[in-house]
Amino acid sequence: MTLVDPVTARDEVLRVDxxxxxxxxxxxxxxxxxxLSAGERVGxxxxxxxxxxxxxxxxxxxxxxxxHASGSVRLAGVGHDLVGASxxxxxxxxxxxxxMVFQEPMTALNxxxxxxxxxxxxxxxxxxxxDRRAARAAGVELLAQVRxxxxxxxxxxxxxQLSGGQRQRVMIAIALAxxxxxxxxxxxxxxxxxxxxxxxxELILTGVAERGSALLFITHDLAVVATVCERVMVMYGGRVxxxxxxxxxxxxxxxxxxxxxxxxxxxxxxxxxxxxxPGTVPAAGRFPAGxxxxxxxxxxxxxxxxxxxxxxxxxxxYACWHPVGAHA
Amino acid sequence: xxxxxxxxxxxxxxxxxxxxxxVFAFMTVLPxxxxxxxxxVNATEEAVAATRAEFGTDRPLVVQxxxxxxxxxxxxxxxxxxxxxxxxxxxxxxxxxxxxxxxSGMVVALIVALPLGIAAAVRHRTPSGALISGLSQVGxxxxxxxxxILLVTVFAVRLGWxxxxxWTPPAQDPVQFLRQLALPxxxxxxxxxxxxxxxxxxxxxDVLREDFLRTARAKGxxxxxxxxxxxxxxxxxxxxxxxxxxxxxxxxxxxxxERVFVxxxxxxxxxxxxxxxxxxxxxxxxxxxVLAVLVVNFLVDVAYTVLxxxxxxxx
Amino acid sequence: xxxxxxxxxxxxxxVGLVVASALLSFVWTPYDAVQVDPATRIAPPSxxxxxxxxxxxxxxxxxxxxxxRTTLFVGVVAVGVAAVAGTPIGVLAAMGPQWLGELVMRxxxxxxxxxxxxxxxxxxxxxxxxxxxxxxAIGIAxxxxxxxxxxxxxxxxxxxxYVLAARAAGRTRTAIATRHxxxxxxxxxxxxxxxxxxxxxxxxxxxSFLGFGTRPPTPSWxxxxxEAQQLIYSTPELALWPGLAIALAVLxxxxxxxxxxxxxxxxxxxxR
Numbered sequence: 001m002t003l004v005d006p007v008t009a010r011d012e013v014l015r016v017d018x019x020x021x022x023x024x025x026x027x028x029x030x031x032x033x034x035x036l037s038a039g040e041r042v043g044x045x046x047x048x049x050x051x052x053x054x055x056x057x058x059x060x061x062x063x064x065x066x067x068h069a070s071g072s073v074r075l076a077g078v079g080h081d082l083v084g085a086s087x088x089x090x091x092x093x094x095x096x097x098x099x100m101v102f103q104e105p106m107t108a109l110n111x112x113x114x115x116x117x118x119x120x121x122x123x124x125x126x127x128x129x130x131d132r133r134a135a136r137a138a139g140v141e142l143l144a145q146v147r148x149x150x151x152x153x154x155x156x157x158x159x160x161q162l163s164g165g166q167r168q169r170v171m172i173a174i175a176l177a178x179x180x181x182x183x184x185x186x187x188x189x190x191x192x193x194x195x196x197x198x199x200x201x202e203l204i205l206t207g208v209a210e211r212g213s214a215l216l217f218i219t220h221d222l223a224v225v226a227t228v229c230e231r232v233m234v235m236y237g238g239r240v241x242x243x244x245x246x247x248x249x250x251x252x253x254x255x256x257x258x259x260x261x262x263x264x265x266x267x268x269x270x271x272x273x274x275x276x277x278p279g280t281v282p283a284a285g286r287f288p289a290g291x292x293x294x295x296x297x298x299x300x301x302x303x304x305x306x307x308x309x310x311x312x313x314x315x316x317x318y319a320c321w322h323p324v325g326a327h328a
Numbered sequence: 329x330x331x332x333x334x335x336x337x338x339x340x341x342x343x344x345x346x347x348x349x350x351v352f353a354f355m356t357v358l359p360x361x362x363x364x365x366x367x368x369v370n371a372t373e374e375a376v377a378a379t380r381a382e383f384g385t386d387r388p389l390v391v392q393x394x395x396x397x398x399x400x401x402x403x404x405x406x407x408x409x410x411x412x413x414x415x416x417x418x419x420x421x422x423x424x425x426x427x428x429x430x431x432s433g434m435v436v437a438l439i440v441a442l443p444l445g446i447a448a449a450v451r452h453r454t455p456s457g458a459l460i461s462g463l464s465q466v467g468x469x470x471x472x473x474x475x476x477i478l479l480v481t482v483f484a485v486r487l488g489w490x491x492x493x494x495w496t497p498p499a500q501d502p503v504q505f506l507r508q509l510a511l512p513x514x515x516x517x518x519x520x521x522x523x524x525x526x527x528x529x530x531x532x533x534d535v536l537r538e539d540f541l542r543t544a545r546a547k548g549x550x551x552x553x554x555x556x557x558x559x560x561x562x563x564x565x566x567x568x569x570x571x572x573x574x575x576x577x578x579x580x581x582x583x584x585x586e587r588v589f590v591x592x593x594x595x596x597x598x599x600x601x602x603x604x605x606x607x608x609x610x611x612x613x614x615x616x617x618v619l620a621v622l623v624v625n626f627l628v629d630v631a632y633t634v635l636x637x638x639x640x641x642x643x
Numbered sequence: 644x645x646x647x648x649x650x651x652x653x654x655x656x657x658v659g660l661v662v663a664s665a666l667l668s669f670v671w672t673p674y675d676a677v678q679v680d681p682a683t684r685i686a687p688p689s690x691x692x693x694x695x696x697x698x699x700x701x702x703x704x705x706x707x708x709x710x711x712r713t714t715l716f717v718g719v720v721a722v723g724v725a726a727v728a729g730t731p732i733g734v735l736a737a738m739g740p741q742w743l744g745e746l747v748m749r750x751x752x753x754x755x756x757x758x759x760x761x762x763x764x765x766x767x768x769x770x771x772x773x774x775x776x777x778x779x780a781i782g783i784a785x786x787x788x789x790x791x792x793x794x795x796x797x798x799x800x801x802x803x804x805y806v807l808a809a810r811a812a813g814r815t816r817t818a819i820a821t822r823h824x825x826x827x828x829x830x831x832x833x834x835x836x837x838x839x840x841x842x843x844x845x846x847x848x849x850x851s852f853l854g855f856g857t858r859p860p861t862p863s864w865x866x867x868x869x870e871a872q873q874l875i876y877s878t879p880e881l882a883l884w885p886g887l888a889i890a891l892a893v894l895x896x897x898x899x900x901x902x903x904x905x906x907x908x909x910x911x912x913x914x915r
Contacts, residue, residue, distance in 0.1 A: 062545050065453065087550045095548030102546075107539035110558045111638055112565075121557075122547040158637040174547060343753055350753075351765075359769050465901075469894035471845050473852055474886040477872055481879040492875070580758040584849045588872065599853060602768040610768045614761065621756045 116155025244316020436517020445528025467522025651902025657895025733793025
């Protein structure tokens, strides 16, 4: 595994600016801004319902019906903004410069199409291979790269003949086929057996490293972020509440929500006790005004009625009136 | 896959046998002695016995059944007890006419239902999608014979564009054949198309919600191409089942529509048989219709296995 | 869930209209629906005869009203036969031994090879055409739909935890069937009844049109249509009224079924 040196300055490949996502009546994601550089691995964490999957879908331009995005998503080498781009423009980007791996491998593949053809299709679509035969051969090679046994045989199988882990490997092969500059991975290991998770994770890391792709890794598993990512963004209530280098955020969290997540995970529970964040995540779009976390926050005060400003800090920042670091 | 097909074939063959026994028992055993019916109440016992011998109805029922069933594959349905005519050739002739009718109805139904159903699914949140759904709901409620009468009223009576009925074999006069086929085909097809539209719509809607369609988008297919290349084949699986059931409905609908348009098909033959109390003829037509339904169901099973790879391994 | 259930409302209104017409015809019709009057043959609509008269001088409005009676009667008997026979068969098939369930489903498939109309024509051929034979034949042809639905519904109920608890508590099969299964599948069966009713109305109309259903002089929408077809070149509108009545009744029962389905258990019905 050849990791790109994280210190050397790298080319910016994705810039998300003021991204908002919502339906006609609900605000689901507000004001998300960040950049990804080539080869960079960034984690996006938060509980279910925090808006992290919607953020990824919005960047990809694959929002469900009735959900709209505003703001700006720019991809290096693409002359137009992805927000508001036509389906044709988006289709040219999808599967080529920007790809995505989804959480649920069992249903993500077409049940009526041979696995090899599904891998070959993405290369044919973007002209990476001149004809079907070449694309098929390249597909088998990719299946071998994601370490599927007997790839020549397996390419002729249908998805139902594969295990969940094998299907996710196929999905990864599809996502990596055209050497994307950005790979969005939306909880790619959550639905898998624990024993398979590490292997699949390893595949993704090797794959992006070999291609110099930037990786946005969405998960609620802090341990995975700690091992995989260089930077991390913490989302809650459709907002990024804290961001920064992983070691910084995880060792000296500023936002009480980040603190809560860390306490609840097995990363920080040195005393062997599992803590939880009091209360539950409100329903989509039903977060309080002002600081979105204030109704669950142990240190909430009247100030929190107003939305906290973004405080810059060592390669990141946080949005909180009462940062934990200040009095802890 | 072989095992699955083998099992379906067994079920098919057993169904054929049981259905033929049921039809035979119902049409031959229940109504009583055809010889006595043919000769009337005043006939002497000797005359009745002689006629029975002539009809072959003096033999044990099992033998009669075996005789009748073994003739079916060769297109032999026996001689009518009423008219003494050979039933087989009549049924074959009429079956051809009805087949034209059913197939043309199916073509019309598909031409109507595929685009409308897909459009209604893709635009299900827009007024045009709702309009298609509403129209198909209304279409479902109009039986084909009423549609036939309406079509005659408009296109034959009011506008005089097309004949109101009749039948010309295609070999004899292809143009007249098509002109006479047009209205009955529309009557059958529009109604079936309305039913089919609803199924196509819900099948496509189901597929649009599938994760693998999102994957297809993520690979760089536009929504339309994703639906065409990945969605339609999967949507076809439930639609093919309905199509099979609809062929049966069309066959029966043809019976009534033939009456509306004075078409000499199986339906007319069946109804004439009933009117003349020609039970052996009725029995012959009924078994042909039932066989047709069973064959179509069997073919649907086979098509299903071909379309859905998941079924190929299922024992 | 504040959305108005359009299907339920429209379907209810249409079915209500048919029922109201039938009830009204018992106490009042403009004319005697079977009264033949050669003096007023094929009269156009007028103040005296709102929709005109038919080829025998009978008042069309009166015939339509009384015809609603026939339609409902046929539907009730046919659906009644199917529900009363099909429901216990389906429940038994689900609760009994596996071979019984298999046998019932195979028999079902076989009966399905005989469409309602074909079965009715066979019955007519053997027993002579009449309303009763038509209704029984349609009913028999509809049994499989009820049996199949009752079976799958029962199997779902049997798999629920409260039934497992009842079994563990030593409840008998009969008690489980009557106390847990039937109340839970009643909604589904009602939906099926509404849809089957529409099919029965269609079948009766088609049979009467062919001369195998309701016998003269009892008014029937299907036979009105058949009689009107003879006059299609001179007075096509005579075919319109019974045709419209049949279509609206069928639409009504179909919509009512759809509406009930949304209302009762979308979860159970949606995934056939």
